[in-house]
Amino acid sequence: MAFYSIGEVAERCGINPVTLRAWQRRYGLLKPQRSEGGHRQFDEADIQRIEEIKRWVESGVPVGKVRALLEENKLVVNDDWSSLQEEMMAVLRHVRPARLRAAIMALGREHSADALIDHIFVPVRQRLSLDQNTARTMCSMLDGVLIDYAASCLAEARKKTGKEALLIGWDCEDRTRLWLEAWRLSQQGWHIDVLAEPLDAPRPELFPGQQLFLWTGKAPSRRQQEQLAHWREQGYTVAFHGS
Structure with missing residues (x-):
């Protein structure tokens, strides 16, 4: 280790x-x-x-409130996550979107967005990222259903009290993950809108007065951190979301 x-x-x-x-x-x-x-x-x-x-x-x-939230997310043990990943793979092999959609909705009723994204959807997508035609087909189908599900969750979250925010992908290519992260934010009390196309150079000045979250898909580079600090000095409400 x-x-x-x-x-x-x-x-x-x-x-x-x-x-x-x-x-x-x-x-x-x-x-x-x-x-x-x-x-x-x-x-x-x-x-x-x-x-x-x-x-x-x-x-x-x-x-000070994070510890309680971390404990709440310990819903099942690692072995159970592996089992759920295998069940998801089995559903994918049938290549039936309706069946996949039903499986994801069932999981969404039982587990939090954080747990599903981190322990099922991301690991399964990584397994499907192999350069094989069948795996790519299954991954494409999964991505389509995940984006559809995430969008429906965003719409449902807007029916509750929350704060408005915009999520922007910055120098990343994983559009599906962008929607999953929007879903994650929506479960934390945000009414999230998404710029569907990631940007190489976000322009906060186009969104005056709005809370902006930036998703890079990895640890922000030094250049990105310096740019974020500059935007904040200019008075924009901008924050990195995730790693």
């Missing part, structure tokens, strides 16, 4: 080491192991948890 120092994790996740220490000491969100010399050691599970904490904080949840 690979372990990472707090400096390596900070660079990888785009988080200040001071913040990571506070998440551990003050809020009890992290429990890294210690080396013989007493230094913190983080594994991949710790990094996944850090990314989940980031998503909650960047969506506006106070860090």
Whole structure:
């Protein structure tokens, strides 16, 4: 098992080491192991948890309330997630959109958006990303149904009290994931609209007074972080969403 120092994790996740220490000491969100010399050691599970904490904080949840939300998302154990992934693969092999749609709706009634995205939809899409015609066909069908389902969830969320926001993909190509992240935000109290086409250079000045979330699909580059800081200095309400 690979372990990472707090400096390596900070660079990888785009988080200040001071913040990571506070998440551990003050809020009890992290429990890294210690080396013989007493230094913190983080594994991949710790990094996944850090990314989940980031998503909650960047969506506006106070860090003091994140722990309870993390505990709520522990709905099933890892072995059960693997079983649900296999069930999804079995449904996909029938190549019947109606059956797939029904399966996804059933999962949506039982699990949170965070859990489904992180533990089922993303892993299954990764498995289908193989360069094989059949896998590509199944992945394309899954993407179509996921976008349709996410859009319906966004519409349903607008019936409840919430704050307006716009989600923009920035220098990324995964449009399906963009819609899934919009769904994730909608479950956190946002009325989300989506720019369907990711942009190489977002222009916040076109959306004055609006809350903007930017999705990069990976850790923001230094250039992107500097650009975000510049926009904020200009008075725009802009935030990165996710990792």
